[in-house]
Amino acid sequence: MLLRAFATVGSLTAVSRVLGFIRDILMAAALGTGPVADAFFVAFRFPNLFRRLFAEGAFNAAFVPLFATRLERDGKAAAKAFAEQALAALTAAVLLLTALCLLAMPWLMQVIAPGFTDDPEQFALAVELTRIAFPYLLAMALVALLSGVLNALYRYAAAAAAPILLNLFFIAAIILVLPHFRDAPGQVLAWTVCLAGLGQLLLLLWAAKRAGMALRMPRPRLTLEIRRLWRLMLPGVASAGAMQFNLLVGTMIATLQAGAVSYLYYADRLYQLPLGIIGIGIGVVLLPELARKLRAGRDDEAHSSLNRALEFSLLLTLPATAALLVAPFPIISVLFERGAFDAEAARLTAWALAAFAIGLPAYVLVKVLQPPFFAREDTVTPLRFALASVAANLILSLLLFFTIGFVGIALATALSSWLNVLLLAGRLRRRGFLHFDARLRRRLPRSLAAALAMALALILLQPLLADLFAGGEIERILALALLVMAGGGLYFLLAFALRAVEPADFRAAFRRKTTSGDGDQSRNENRPRKA
Structure with a gap:
């Protein structure tokens, strides 16, 4: 069941990531690594940070175990009622957050991109593009909830396919729309982000309706169940999103060096391919798998699922890590070196990719080792470890940036992720939740x-x-x-x-x-x- 579900999520994610590469190749040729590119990547990363926290982290970590409990204990009707309560509460909270961020964007931009303040035109462009793209967050929050519902029902295809739409929207915009608006490439791409979010939401609404989960939007109420959801979710924002916070910290520091945001962005996109297919795919499948087995009292099966997740994820991650470490220069050059993306940009991006690759197994292992906590409704323990990882990343990023430049940011992200892995694995072993079976010890x-x-x-x-x-x-x-x-x-x-x-x-x-x-x-x- 685990391998088959992962094959569904992984194959669709692979399609999305391949289309993402086509998107990035086209984007690199159109924007290069100049000030407009840096402004757009900051604008996209800010709402995208929240998307990753909601879709891949905090919300699923809190919602899926609670929804799975209702499903196993009380049946589908009770689970649906809980999902509708969560939908109303989440929509109200994200609408408020979106409104506040749009109003405060000039001040927020000084925090997330301090290097842009030296160039008033770039700063104003980054604020404008972020305001255009930010409503993407609301669509992604609702997509996250619908994805959690479908995943808990063991229906993974629609949620895994949704990101494909984002890349198709981008490819269409770059090929068909951008040639007619060459003076406003950033604005075209920012509007594309917003429209792509709406497309993904419509796809998930259709899939949920087909699964018998056509959710209504009741009046938001702070019930006991919703209070419990928020209590689990708030610490999960940091624990499930430590890597995303690390990337945001890296972006903030990178704005101090011209072109560094773009170098890190393109390197990030490349190592995100194996991370997305393997780590996120395994994490998405493993959480409902563990939650439902633990709720049904099948602890031995839950331990077996965790061992198989570790075995299979490392089987696929280790060769990807080796390839990115020993051959980053030809990979980056062939994929991106054309148009406005020159040989020097390819060389610098390759250095960032090699540094990121050091942490690739750690990024994947974090996605595998957090679900055992979340499935037991424990989001506080991973929070403590995530905060330690973020603190280490911040200190290392500052030290290494002023020593070896932007490559130090990528290296700091890798090292801090390994710290997170060690802390998670150590605590799981002490609690008896992690023990390697004979098959894993033999095969790894x-x-x-x-x-x-x-x-x-x-x-x-x-x-x-x-x-x-x-x-x-x-x-x-x-x-x-x-x-x-x-x-x-x-x-x-x-x-x-x-x-x-x-x-x-x-x-x-x-x-x-x-x-x-x-x-x-x-x-x-x-x-x-x-x-």
């Missing part, structure tokens, strides 16, 4: 050995492809394709040879899917249990 070192062998092969292969990388567009794309296919092929060949993964694992998952089907499985799982 084999995955690491295969990844190290792949890294060595990529180092040796790059000089052999140097002429292709120095050629025209087609030759460069071909060289990168050969590098990726050779590395990925070698890794999985070694993984199977070393028995880090077994073909039977995948055969079992697909055989289950064929026999039961997604729809049938969802309906069986959603049928209320009698007490």
Whole structure:
């Protein structure tokens, strides 16, 4: 069940991230790394920070276990009533937050982008673009709630597909609209963000209605259940969003160096591909999986699910980490070096990517290790560890930025994420919630050995492809394709040879899917249990 659900979320997320790369390639060619690009990326990151907190963090961490409890204990009707109460409360709170932020944006911009204050035109543009894009937050908050409902019902496809719409909106805007508004590229992209949010919300409303969860909007009331939701959610804002706070801190400091925001943005987009497919995908699936099993008293199955999540996420994360560490320059150059994005921008972005990659396993592990706390309705413990991570990131970012420049911001993000992992894993082990089973202890070192062998092969292969990388567009794309296919092929060949993964694992998952089907499985799982 876990692997099959992850395959659904991961494959749709992969489509979204590939389209995101196309979007970023087009955006890099159109905007480059100049002041307009920096202003737009700050404008997009600010509401996007809240989106990630709501959609991937605090709200799901609080809402899904409570909704799953209603579903398992009281049935679908009671769960739906709770979701409607949460919908009303969340809408009222986010509307208030949006109004306050729009009014206070000039003052907020001085905090989130202090480097822009030296350039009044860039500062005014950043304020304007952020105000245009900020209503995206309201749409994403509602998408988060609907996603939580669908995920708890084991219906993952629509929520995982929603980000695809964002990238399609961007691609259409850059190709079809931007050529007619060349004097206002930032405004075109900011309006695109807002419209894409509305499109995603409509998709999730349709999917919820199909799942029998056409939610009404009652009058907001601060009931006991909603108070409990907020109590769980508020500490979860920091605990589930530590990495996002770290990125925001990095953006603030990066505005002190020209072009640094853009270098970090493009590097962030690239390492977000494996993080989104693996880490976020596993986290989205694992939380309702653990919550429902723990509510049903199936603790052994919950521990097994956590071990399989660790095993499978590291199986896929380790080769991605190795590739980004040893081959960042050809990857960035082929993907982005064209138009306004020159060779120097590619070189600097590649350094940031390598630094971010050091923390890639940690970013993924945080997504796997937080759900065991959230499933037990404990958002306070991860909060303490997240605050420690944020404090470490802030101190390290400042120290390293003034030592090695913007690359230090990426390195600080990586190191502080590893601190978060160590704290989470240590506490889970002491509570008896984390113990590696024999299969994980056997397979993990084999995955690491295969990844190290792949890294060595990529180092040796790059000089052999140097002429292709120095050629025209087609030759460069071909060289990168050969590098990726050779590395990925070698890794999985070694993984199977070393028995880090077994073909039977995948055969079992697909055989289950064929026999039961997604729809049938969802309906069986959603049928209320009698007490």
